Amino acid sequence: MDEQREQFTFDFHHERPEIVRGGDELKIKIGDFAGPLDLLLFLIKQERADIFDIPIARITQKYLEYIRTMKKLDIAVAADFLVMAATLIEIKSRLLLPRDPTAEIDEEFDDPRKELVDQLLEYEKYKSAAGMLYERSTIEQAIFTRGVIESDENNAEVDATVFDLLSVFQKIAARHADEVKMEIEREEVSLADMIKTLKRRIFELGEVSMSAFFEEMHSKRELVTAFIAVLEIVRTESIRLMQIKTFADIVIRRVDAPQKV
């Protein structure tokens, strides 16, 4: 840490001074920028420059210093920050070009900075709006509603969606991925067999825990077959997938099965 901070001392002998500010403060500020426009606004404010008359050379230099520092601190510089650097350099070079002396003297000549200024002004509005949203959410977190009342609706099993199924499947598939390293060739279970097994189990027991059923599978292939069997059986039979609450186990149940009390 200290070693890093050493690097950012001002070196006048160096062709380009790298950084002016102290290590810690700088690092925090870099983390806070929401994007290149945010950084640019900060630099303009810091340099006490007029947004309608940006000293492009000075601001470009500061901007590049920051990007170099970010690189030194091993912060991945997003491509968007580099795009802005290129834009700044382009504007700077266009400002350096002599204007066509034969051209009519126009009060409102085409300022190369105009587009950037418009973009900055537009962005600043949304930045302020984001601040407003932050305040609102803070206030809202200080307000509480009553606790949950038991009712048929919030007590009944939440109908599981395909995505819930998929997440159970993925969880178990992930667990199996590490487990089955030395797989011995075994007889493949066909989809028809799998459906038969599952059906028999459901009709015997009334309901089957989905994760328990998946856990019984020995290979990824079997797991996939089991998953398809569940989908198939729900589609064709009088069977429902129930989830007592979000993230709870999904249960495969016969619609006409007596409810457990």
Added chain:
Amino acid sequence: MSEAAAAKTARSTSELVALVEALIFVADEPVTAKLLGEVLEEERGSVQAAIDKLVREYEGRESGLQIREIAGGWQLTTRTEFHDEVRQFLKTRPSAKLSLPSLETLAVIAYKQPVTVPEILDIRGVQSATSIKTLLDKRLIVAKGRKETVGRPMQYGTSKEFLLQFGLKDLSELPSIEDFEDMAINNDQLEVVGE
């Protein structure tokens, strides 16, 4: 309709106010005056009058609770002043806030909806893919179909959850985006004056 009429004559104003209070209390979500009217078989106008009376009653007696309008409905909540004690009692902490980039992205979506990813990029000047994913995961924004333009990009807008989490009656309650422009410029001027 005759039943409704009978019910209406049978109920006194104070009874209706009490009923509205009870239903707002048990509702899981903000409940609309329309729904209350349907359930109680009352005119929308008299339900609204009952709600207004209720709001005034809670305010009048400096209750620890308030009836507030949010996301198009009415809700019974604690007052902000008591958040410390309530939180202590519930043993909860404020949940994690959205990051700066996510808040900015949300602001752009709230004001520009329906808006596409490239349009958000134009305003923010930075890719917003991660923020959009966060906002979708938190159900603050929803996909609003594709825009009929090159590449048919997906459009996004804010959700009801957004209104709830940011305490808004509806989107029109958001201050106009142009107000922020004035604010930003005024701030700049203030800074200059201060120097």
